[in-house]
Amino acid sequence: MAYSRIIGTGSYLPEKALSNIELEERIDTTDEWIFSRTGIRSRHVAADDEQTSDLALHASRRALEMAGVKPEELDLIVVATTTPDMMFPSTAALLQQKLGVRGCTAFDVQAVCTGFVYALSIADKFVASGQAKRALVVGAEVFSRLLDWSDRRTCVLFGDGAGAVVLERSETPGILSTHLHADGSQSHILNVPGAIRNGEVHGRAFVHMDGSAVFKFAVKVLDEVCREALAANNLKGSDIDWLIPHQANIRIIQATAEKLGMPRERIVTTVDRQGNTSAASVPLALDTAVRDGRIQRGQRLLLEAVGGGMTWGAALLIW
Incomplete structure (x- = not known):
């Protein structure tokens, strides 16, 4: 049986930290x-001349480099983002x-904060099935540009950044399963109700959030x-070595871990210094724990996220 396996991780945070x-x-x-x-002390904000693709490039x-893969060896690039550089072409x-390659499949995925898990799931299907040998999966956001900086309910929560992984086809178990969901009937509790028409913004192009409703929904799903x-892998919470959660709010992270019976020392958290970086938060946290040595080969990781849509998902893998 063939699997897709993560062979490299990378991340990038803009230079400016806003405390x-x-x-x-x-x-x-x-x-x-x-x-x-929230558990947040600071977050990073992209410079005026930094675009989502720039952040993605650094992380990629x-x-x-960690994977030992050249850009021209990629068969697939999937970028998860809510803040593309432009309407089109895709950020991917x-x-x-910018990577200096051409010809491979490249497209964006938009599932807001669950975007990376969605993108990882899609790339996994390409690689495990043999349609691609190597894939680059990126979560990248400049969420600060969707914020009303006079609204203390939302502007304190979010930050900018990018995280990336390289997948390769392998006979060694890697991604074991992914699980994706959405409920459009809940789209009103977290959204950016703006649209472009005839070159003008119609509606309000800033984040709107019903914090209480989002919290309750997130903890449940x-x-x-x-x-x-x-259950799909016949495992219990105690069988997981590391929980890599979406870094939305420390209370949501801890509530989820407690329900699974996982101790806090087995949760990777970066929310205190990065805030909620939407689709970038899971790969940013993953790269942090890989590079500091906490995550070791052979360990089981559970990735999870929830975002506007509402969307939610999880991926269980062996590192």
Whole structure:
């Protein structure tokens, strides 16, 4: 049986870090108020001349370097993003150009914060089935450009960044299963209700969120999809070495882990210094734990995320 297996990870954060203390000078909030409710101390904000494809490029190069793969050896590029450089072409096509290659399949996936898990699931099918030998999967966002910086309910939550992985076809077990879901009837609780018509923005092109509703929904569906992944592989929470969650809110992360019976020391968290980087948060956290040595080959990892749509998903794999 053939699998797709992650052979390299990479990440990138913009140089500018914006702390809660700095936000105190802009809006009616405090470091204590933000941290106690979200677990966030700071987040990164892209420079004016940085685009999503630029962040993706830095993360991709690092993942390719770790994997020992040249860009021209890729058969597939999938970019998960809610903040593309432009309406079209896709950010994946722009990334392909910046990597200096042409010809391989390249496209974007839009599932907001669940985007990377969706993209990973799609790439897994390509690689495991033999349609692609190697794939680059990226989650990249400049979410700061969707924020109303006078709205303390949302602007304190999000940050910019990119994470990437390289998949390769292998006889050694890698990705064991992925599980994806969506419920469009809940789209009103988290959205950006703006659209382009005749070259003009119609509606409000800023993040709108019903925080209480999102929290309740997230805790419920993340527990369900994690259990779905465990059941599909005849495993229990105690069999998982590392939980790599979407970095939305420390309370959601901890609530999910507690329901699964996983101790906090087996959760990878980066939310305190990165905020919610949407589709980038899972691969950013994964790369952090791979590079600091916590994650070792042969360990079982459970990746999970929930995002606007509402979308949610999980991936269970052997590192």
